[in-house]
Amino acid sequence: MKTVPVNVVTPDGPVYEAQVEMVSVKAQSGELGILPGHVPMVAPLEIGAVRLKKDGATELVAVSGGFIEVRQDNVTILAQAAETAEEIDLKRARAAKERAERRLNQSADQVDYHRAQIALRRAINRIDVSENKF
Numbered sequence: 001m002k003t004v005p006v007n008v009v010t011p012d013g014p015v016y017e018a019q020v021e022m023v024s025v026k027a028q029s030g031e032l033g034i035l036p037g038h039v040p041m042v043a044p045l046e047i048g049a050v051r052l053k054k055d056g057a058t059e060l061v062a063v064s065g066g067f068i069e070v071r072q073d074n075v076t077i078l079a080q081a082a083e084t085a086e087e088i089d090l091k092r093a094r095a096a097k098e099r100a101e102r103r104l105n106q107s108a109d110q111v112d113y114h115r116a117q118i119a120l121r122r123a124i125n126r127i128d129v130s131e132n133k134f
């Protein structure tokens with residue numbers, strides 16, 4: 001089976017590196033499935049899960065937006081924050097979700113709504129990746 005090397009990197013360093021059979025991401029334009037030999041491209045990502053098919057199994061990495069760059073011989077995902085399912089602290093993500101929900105329930109002039117909504121999406125994404133809900 002053909003494979004392509006995939007790297008997920010953040011400002012704090014590399015998060016994931018493997019030869020995979022397929023990588024799926026949630027691009028701003030919709031779901032993208034990348035197979036070895038895909039044409040080169042760059043696309044912005046939503047907060048979401050990166051699904052990596054490796055040896056027939058699917059591994060998950062939570063990303064907080066960023067970009068996917070598909071090159072001739074490799075794929076790089078650049079994100080502000082990214083965690084493998086095993087790295088996610090579920091308790092922390094649940095606390096972040098509750099904090100964001102509390103903020104969204106306060107009166108509008110007391111909170112930065114947009115910021116709380118994005119924080120809520122990051123937290124839900126981490127919970128879903130940690131619980132393998134994809």
Ligand code: ATP
Binds near residue numbers: 082088092
């Ligand atoms: P929190 O409010 O819990 O800090 P956050 O969404 O504001 O969550 P980020 O700013 O996205 O956090 O990330 C800051 C750093 O903490 C990044 O390195 C990210 O990978 C890590 N991180 C955030 N939440 C978790 C988590 N639940 N488990 C593991 N690492 C996390």
